Amino acid sequence: MISMFKLILLIILLTELETLVILRLYRPINRSSFPFNRYLFTIALLLITIGSLTFAIIKFVLIFHQQFQLSKLYLSCIYIFLFCSLLESIGILFIFPYLNRLKLIEQQYEQNRQEKQVDIRRVFSLAKEERSLMLIGSFFLFIESAIDIVTIILFGQIIAFALKYESMHSVNVTILIYFGIDFINCICSFLNSWLFDLAGQKMIYRLRQNIFNAIIKQEIGFFDENHTGELTNRLSSDTQVVQTMLTGNIALLIQNFIHIIGSLIVMFYLQVTLTLVLISIVPIVILIATIYGNIIENLRQQFQDKLAEANKTAEESISNIRTVRIFGSECKIIDRYKQNLMKSFVIGKKLAFNDALFTGVTGLLTAGTISVVIWYSAKLVHDKKLSTGILSSFLLYLIQVAVAFAYLASLYGEFMQTVGASKRIFYLLDRQPKIPSTSNESCSIEPTDFDGSIHFDNVSFTYPTRPEQQILTNISFSIPPGQKVALVGPSGSGKSTIASLIERFYEPQSGTIYLGSYSLASINPQWLRQNISFVNQEPSLFACSIRYNISFGLDPNQVSFDDIIRVAKQANSHQFIEEFDQKYDTLVGEYDHHLSVARALLMNPKFLLLDEATSALDAQSEYLIQEAIEQF
Template identity: 30%
Template structure:
């Protein structure tokens, strides 16, 4: 877990941070500057393919554990739905009593009043029960979907997070909003649909039993209402898919700005952020206005058709009474029964926007659930060695990042790192130094060539075991918004004891400053460790790496962002951590790697020079010597 939490994708700090924040669901996204925020506009211009429609049976399968609850909810919904059509029979009988003699009227009115009280009590029990049962099933489904989706996300390969559509804001929206939208399919809306279906079925049965002629006449008009609902749903489906993408883009901008508020404040970019966010919200606003117009037209048409059904029922009923085919009470039975049926169909169309959003959300969620990670850390297959020496070799490796296939990072790169030795990688920015660490941790697989550990290709190892053999300390270590104790404990799989945490902190030269804090190891470091200085954060990260007891230590510019005093303290901690471990160091400050056993110079995707510091500086017109001269000049100036 440690190796994932601090891993570098090697495509720049923004990509690394985005992958980290997604892996752990943290609000830490990009190092937002003006250019980073503007990039969100570029991402929004890309065409987003709409996910495929998800069959209803897949959703039902996810809710399989709640089948007993759904069945009980369906029974109460059917009972509640049958009340209104039966009420139609009763009201027709109650109206008939007004034509009786005063004595019989008084007697019958008491009877009907009592019956209506009984029906009211039945509704008082049935409706809350239905809502509760479908609510339980819906919320359990939401919880299950969020857990499944998050499990998939954290097990995706790092390259997946490099893609713009898998940014932290968009993934966060899927985990929160999209999962919650499922309740429109399994929840109150589903309960209402079952209830409405029961009302329509019972209403039709009563209508046909009372007068099949009048029932057929009125029933011929019901499909018009259904057709209106279907057209409405088709319109809303397109709007929901478009609005979802727009809201995800706006969410990403807000997530970037809030997660990096100090950068925004330091550049006085508040107005710029607001302008970008405002522009992102323009699309959803226009979409919402059009959606409101369509909703209004569809609902008004439903009501108009409903009154048309009323008019037809009274007109046709009067004709049939005139012809002596049915009685006055039969007309009212058919009228009330079919009115309820028509009303329920019309009401069901009101759930069209929710169900359309839910279908779009389901497609988005299942797009994640159905994707198989190309490098899955949860895969238990693969080799495990009883003991690891730490002998590493990269043989003729060629590599391009999946999101930048036109940029060749490595061209037939070969490098041997002997166990227990320290190898330093130097070179210009963008030469691929950090990419070596990403390949060693198998964040990516090379396009060609082999990466081996103790003579075995690393893709043959169990991935989680492989990463447990490595400890990473990066230039900007990621600390979680938790206590120092919890942040160090992340380094060990399972529970770390207090003694182990303190021992790791002592080796990292961190115990003294931690003990000096008011709350000691229980100090909360804040979002991304903002409450600690750079050197303190780095030492906590080193303690976390040491707690793993890794055979291989990976240092990705671990001291380049520190001042001289902090660098001295951190470097001392690193020197302790490097003892008896194979160490790979990526450094810009060449002064920190003079004591390395081997220094490898990376240029244009290959190793151009390799040897000890003393050897390399004596190479005439050597690349390392020129780097050292440039580095010293920069430091002096």
């Protein structure tokens, strides 16, 4: 009755305190009474928990000294009530420092209110579509873990039967039962392993696809600020870390949690005092694990960032190996990569030290507690108060609990590491492109009367990576339809920038760009790409066939092979292609400028942009491409 009354009071007080905290964070007005109410509720909570703990201690002392003949179940309830009251008091004490940090949390919330926070719960949400597979796998995992607990009881019975009876009949029957349930255990182990692994493969497939979709839709300025090596690192290593945690580690978490709970229940039934001694270290381990998890989360995020920098250096060096070789800078690049690796190595050493320290401290606490338990159990056997069979089962449960706690401790650290590594993943998934790549409410117009004219009206622009350097300042000009216009000027004067603005790779800081009579910002981006083609200074082709590269801008099902041949002839590349053995199915080689022009012509654009498309060609090739452009 007292426990029920206390539970009702705690629920009411904690609910009211939670409401006050939420109002404090999310409603910045009418908060003058918060300090008084906060102290009122916390003092009430403290009085209730202290009273409950005092009552439990007095009851325990009275029963212990008076030596009442009570059942094991009643004694177990008394011990559990005392232990839970102690945990409850410790938990209430932890409220005070967190309430004192409320003001700092409020300030951080104001600064980061636009950012979604990343925690273990949100990381788990990545596997929500595989929830059914994981639930079925958890069912078989539960059966497997329950069988692990039952087999220990059978093992104790086998020892007891062997010592008690001269005949082996009881031992043989128990062994057969043991083999039968172990066979079921193997089947359940196969099913849960297969289901969790399958869920992991499905999750990482979907996660990588979603991340790639999010990356590919970002504006060009995003790729100026984020290097290719960093982004590919998110797709490869970071997603692998998340998969390992959400599938493999979550199965271990469930299994070890069941082992701990089930073993403790049986151990309480077998010997209450020994079990209480064992679980006395739980609050200390939880406190240490919390501190360790916070440290590891920050270090893991730093480690992944430094590793991404090293990958960026490697990617740049390998992709520009000709430049490296021309200047004989192999040693310079090797040293640069080594320095970047050293940064991640330094953080890796901190990770290793903290991991070893956490393992050592928890191992020391566990070893000390187990030593006390073993000594006391040996004393009980010596005093004829505990049978050998029960002792054997209890010690096996003790080992199982110790191993499970060790696994949980390491898994907690890995969970925190995954949270740190997943922050960059969620940054990519949450980020909305500043310039949309598809139609939306603000850019959905598809002009039917566009004649190819373009007008710049007082346009100013700076690149996102160089905001202090003004590239264009109040530029105004018009390009009439049906004309060929050349922009002439020194390097860095903004010629390529104007072409990029017409393609809407970037947004101008001020001014407006018009296509016909419509603002460029109001036009459907997909319609824009279909009606304006762009051949830049260094055209990029994909490692696919010539046919694929020429038809890249259109749906392959809507492009005939005759059209591909036609634009290849216009770009003066058909003759070269026919000399290959596989002709248009040949993988792309050196004729990239010709193919890039053919690719642009196949779009049949109303406006064609050429950004020094022939600057890297010899005179003959330049003449052929210029001839193709004249025919456009």
